Amino acid sequence: xxxxxxxxxxxxxxxxxxxxxxxxxxxxxxxxxxxxxxxxxxxxxxxxxxxxxxxxxxxxxxxxxxxxxxxxxxxxxxxxxxxxxxxxxxxxxxxxxxxxxxxxxxxxxxxxxxxxxxxxxxxxxxxxxxxxxxxxxxxxxxxxxxxxxxxxxxxxxxxxxxxxxxxxxxxxxxxxxxxxxxxxxxxxxxxxxxxxxxxxxxxxxxxxxxxxxxxxxxxxxxxxxxxxxxxxxxxxxxxxxxxxxxxxxxxxxxxxxxxxxxxxxxxxxxxxxxxxxxxxxxxxxxxxxxxxxxxxxxxxxxxxxx
Amino acid sequence: xxxxxxxxxxxxxxxxxxxxxxxxxxxxxxxxxxxxxxxxxxxxxxxxxxxxxxxxxxxxxxxxxxxxxxxxxxxxxxxxxxxxxxxxxxxxxxxxxxxxxxxxxxxxxxxxxxxxxxxxxxxxxxxxxxxxxxxxxxxxxxxxxxxxxxxxxxxxxxxxxxxxxxxxxxxxxxxxxxxxxxxxxxxxxxxxxxxxxxxxxxxxxxxxxxxxxxxxxxxxxxxxxxxxxxxxxxxxxxxxxxxxxxxxxxxxxxxxxxxxxxxxxxxxxxxxxxxxxxxxxxxxxxxxxxxxxxxxxxxxxxxxxxxxxxxxxxxxxxxxxxxxxxxxxxxxxxxxxxxxxxxxxxxxxxxxxxxxxxxxxxxxxxxxxxxxxxxxx
Numbered sequence: 001x002x003x004x005x006x007x008x009x010x011x012x013x014x015x016x017x018x019x020x021x022x023x024x025x026x027x028x029x030x031x032x033x034x035x036x037x038x039x040x041x042x043x044x045x046x047x048x049x050x051x052x053x054x055x056x057x058x059x060x061x062x063x064x065x066x067x068x069x070x071x072x073x074x075x076x077x078x079x080x081x082x083x084x085x086x087x088x089x090x091x092x093x094x095x096x097x098x099x100x101x102x103x104x105x106x107x108x109x110x111x112x113x114x115x116x117x118x119x120x121x122x123x124x125x126x127x128x129x130x131x132x133x134x135x136x137x138x139x140x141x142x143x144x145x146x147x148x149x150x151x152x153x154x155x156x157x158x159x160x161x162x163x164x165x166x167x168x169x170x171x172x173x174x175x176x177x178x179x180x181x182x183x184x185x186x187x188x189x190x191x192x193x194x195x196x197x198x199x200x201x202x203x204x205x206x207x208x209x210x211x212x213x214x215x216x217x218x219x220x221x222x223x224x225x226x227x228x229x230x231x232x233x234x235x236x237x238x239x240x241x242x243x244x245x246x247x248x249x250x251x252x253x254x255x256x257x258x259x260x261x262x263x264x265x266x267x268x269x270x271x272x273x274x275x276x277x278x279x280x281x282x283x284x285x286x287x288x289x290x291x292x293x294x295x296x297x298x299x300x301x302x303x304x305x306x
Numbered sequence: 307x308x309x310x311x312x313x314x315x316x317x318x319x320x321x322x323x324x325x326x327x328x329x330x331x332x333x334x335x336x337x338x339x340x341x342x343x344x345x346x347x348x349x350x351x352x353x354x355x356x357x358x359x360x361x362x363x364x365x366x367x368x369x370x371x372x373x374x375x376x377x378x379x380x381x382x383x384x385x386x387x388x389x390x391x392x393x394x395x396x397x398x399x400x401x402x403x404x405x406x407x408x409x410x411x412x413x414x415x416x417x418x419x420x421x422x423x424x425x426x427x428x429x430x431x432x433x434x435x436x437x438x439x440x441x442x443x444x445x446x447x448x449x450x451x452x453x454x455x456x457x458x459x460x461x462x463x464x465x466x467x468x469x470x471x472x473x474x475x476x477x478x479x480x481x482x483x484x485x486x487x488x489x490x491x492x493x494x495x496x497x498x499x500x501x502x503x504x505x506x507x508x509x510x511x512x513x514x515x516x517x518x519x520x521x522x523x524x525x526x527x528x529x530x531x532x533x534x535x536x537x538x539x540x541x542x543x544x545x546x547x548x549x550x551x552x553x554x555x556x557x558x559x560x561x562x563x564x565x566x567x568x569x570x571x572x573x574x575x576x577x578x579x580x581x582x583x584x585x586x587x588x589x590x591x592x593x594x595x596x597x598x599x600x601x602x603x604x605x606x607x608x609x610x611x612x613x614x615x616x617x618x619x620x621x622x623x624x625x626x627x628x629x630x631x632x633x634x635x636x637x638x639x640x641x642x643x644x645x646x647x648x649x650x651x652x653x654x655x656x657x658x659x660x661x662x663x664x665x666x667x668x669x670x671x672x673x674x675x676x677x678x679x680x681x682x683x
Contacts, residue, residue: 200359201392205406205453206380219396 045073045275052271073271085275096251098258098276105255106283108243109236112174116232117225119179124187125213129199142181154241161246172246177236183228190224191217226294230287237284255280308370308383308460308493309335310356315365317351317517325351327517329365333461333495338487340496340508344540348517349497353463356495357386370460380409385454389466391446393438393453400434403453420456427489428452428482444475451483455490464496468503480507501541505529513537530669535679538593538672544624544637546593546672549609553586553673562592562671564631570607574658577671579683585673590682593672596624596639599654601646608655609636613648627652 010018043057051059051068059068076084085098127139157176166172194217202212218225240256247253253261259280262273288295310333317326326348333339341349354360356367358379367374374382385406393402400421407417425431428448438446447467454462464483468476484507487494498504504511505525513520513528513536520540521533532538538546551564553573560573560583571592573582602608614635615626625638625646638654646652656670673682 195390195392197388197390197392198394200357200379201386201388201394202405203359204357204379204384204386205457206409211409216394 041274041278044271045278046071047271048072049269049271073269073275085272085279098279100251101253101255101258102279104252105237105280108170108173108239108254109233109283112177112236113229113232115174115178116180116183117229120183120228121187121218121221121225122213123179123184124189125191125217127184127188128191129194129196129217142184146181146185151241154245158245167246168248168252169246170252173239173242176242180232183232186224186228187221190221194220223294223297226291226297230291230295233287234284237280309333309368310461310493310495311366311368312352312356313366313368315352315355315367316363317348317355317360318363324517326355329519331512331519331522333493335493336491338484338494338496338507338509339512340498340504340510341512341514342498342501342504342540343514343520345499347514349499349512349514350465352514353386353465353495353497356382356461357384357463358382383460384463385457385459385461386463386465387447387450387454387467389469391438391450391470393446393449395438398435398437399430399441399449399452402438402449403456406453406457417456420458421452424452424455427455427486443471444479447471447479448482451486455486459492461493461495464494466498467496468498468500476503483507502543505541513540515540531681532593532672533681535591535593535674538674538681542595544596544639546595547599547634547636549592549594549629549632549634549636550589550676551592552589553582555586560586562673571609571656571671572658574656574670577669577673577683582673582683585675585682589676591674591676593674594656594670596637598656598670599636599638600657601625601638601640601644601652602655608653610651610653611636613646613650613652616646616648618642625652627654 040057043055044052046069047055047059048068048070049072058064072084074084075086127135161167161172161176166175198216198220199212202216207215238256239254240260243254244257244260247257255276259273259276262276266272310331312329312331315326315329316324318324329348329352331339341352343349351360355362356369358374358377362375369382369384394405397405403421403424404417407420412420421434422431425434428451430445430448430452433441433445433449438449441449447470450467467483468479471479480503483496496503496507505528508525510522510524511528512522515536521528521537523531523533528537528541532541532546535548539548549562549564551562554561554563554570560578561570562573563570599609609627609629610631611627611629613625614628617624617626621642623640623642623644623646625640625644627636627638628634629636636654640646669683671683674680675682
């Protein structure tokens with residue numbers, strides 16, 4: 001602190017260097033704080049069940065062996081009991097592998113994201129670029145629906161899904177969420193920044209209205225598309241309530257539901273549950289790294305004029 | 307190439323806003339016609355109606371021998387160059403130029419051939435793989451023109467294409483577009499608010515104001531014989547000077563005098579017409595171009611005033627003189643060697659050419675009816 005108080009005695013360049021170091025130290029501490037749970041998860045997954053609680057993170061180097069660090073949480077064929085992630089789980093329908101739940105989640109999250117992206121972007125584009133009777137009434141109505149908490153609609157939606165006959169079907173998860181008012185607003189904002197002259201030039205060049213949307217507008221709102229895909233995928237990937245309610249067949253369940261079941265099933269083998277959690281993190285993490293530039297650009301678009 | 311005809315074309319926006327009123331024009335095959343006027347006069351709206359980007363409220367538009375009122379833009383066989391270029395930012399120059407042809411299912415070979423020819427014409431060969439953001443303003447404009455040329459349309463439409471360029475580039479591009487017209491011999495409709503662009507580029511000029519056509523003529527006729535006060539004041543830089551007064555007769559001569567009587571200008575023979583003689587002792591407006599005024603001795607009759615501002619332009623000098631009587635500012639164009647200073651009192655008159663002089667027939671004074679604004683002589 002004395003040193004900080006005496007900083008006025010230093011040259012500007014030295015002062016700048018100290019400021020930079022201070023900045024990096026603070027950032028490092030914050031990074032450690034944020035990453036610690038993840039690092040704990042990764043180390044726990046590779047630790048043997050017997051030493052799981054013995055060490056906070058990995059055991060000391062001197063104690064590294066197949067007894068302390070192994071892949072038994074993922075696959076342990078040595079015993080007859082079901083005690084690893086990738087061994088088949090025996091259910092009423094037969095054996096269900098963990099990969100099945102992963103595939104279900106991937107399918108649902110991807111399909112839902114693509115469908116929502118299509119309808120939200122198309123709706124947002126129409127609201128931004130076309131004038132029609134009732135446009136502003138529709139926008140106001142959509143704004144109103146956004147104020148209703150989703151869980152309030154659970155009961156009426158369940159009733160509707162049941163009457164249609166979509167219980168235990170993926171239609172119950174894909175159709176209600178096919179269009180998003182929030183998504184439409186995001187794309188409306190993004191499409192407003194596309195100059196009308198580009199669309200007019202495309203019309204003269206020979207584009208149909210849908211072709212203008214697909215070939216001209218959508219490439220220009222890529223940052224928003226990337227950001228929306230990421231948010232939508234994460235939302236669908238982590239969705240628990242609706243799959244838990246609508247899906248009854250074990251082999252159709254998704255990762256969040258199964259991992260919730262694992263908390264009880266593997267209460268004595270916590271490492272298996274943690275292994276499942278780690279696997280569940282990987283696809284969204286990959287998507288985030290692939291789309292992070294678009295995500296940041298999409299979040300900050302419009303912040304600066306020009 | 308084709309003729310473009312507009313018959314009784316009108317555009318009314320919601321709220322009964324009449325943007326274009328009874329527009330009639332026939333553009334011959336291969337002609338370069340410029341639509342010029344102040345902002346909001348309806349020139350861009352007219353162009354957009356020809357392009358099909360705006361619906362027509364009344365009238366008919368014919369391109370070639372086909373009525374195109376309800377024909378979508380892509381089927382009208384026109385190409386448009388926009389003020390802000392409207393280049394697709396995510397495509398490179400080649401793809402921008404090829405886009406329209408690909409949509410029309412042209413063979414790849416033909417697309418390649420057309421683009422290479424056009425790129426050579428516009429000196430774009432080295433820029434074909436660049437994206438628009440990597441180009442300068444002038445290069446982008448050439449790409450926009452190139453995108454229109456590869457389509458080989460029946461008519462080209464230009465909507466203030468040079469407005470976003472700096473002065474020097476504008477002059478250069480004006481020349482390029484005019485040269486292109488000479489090369490392609492295509493029908494071109496060009497919209498601008500810059501009357502210098504209009505005068506230098508058009509075979510014919512359509513002057514518009516408040517949605518109405520004011521005059522359609524070639525540049526020289528428009529300059530020498532504006533049909534009404536609006537055209538007279540709009541065409542020409544600096545604009546025409548206007549004075550209110552009456553025609554008076556003095557023996558065989560007619561003169562123009564302002565109400566205060568302080569200004570008295572003898573009317574040159576070439577500017578007198580039978581119709582003008584009938585306006586004696588009636589109020590009307592005199593228009594005189596800056597180059598048709600001369601500085602004379604202070605004891606002669608004319609417009610007497612004090613020089614407020616002197617603008618040397620290099621080849622000549624512009625004098626801004628405040629008329630002592632009406633306090634109106636009169637602009638006079640004089641030779642750059644004229645010795646004048648701010649604050650000097652000068653007399654401005656209209657030179658009276660001798661019958662055998664080259665400019666004997668030149669109309670130096672333009673008279674306009676005060677009620678209608680229409681030309682009298």
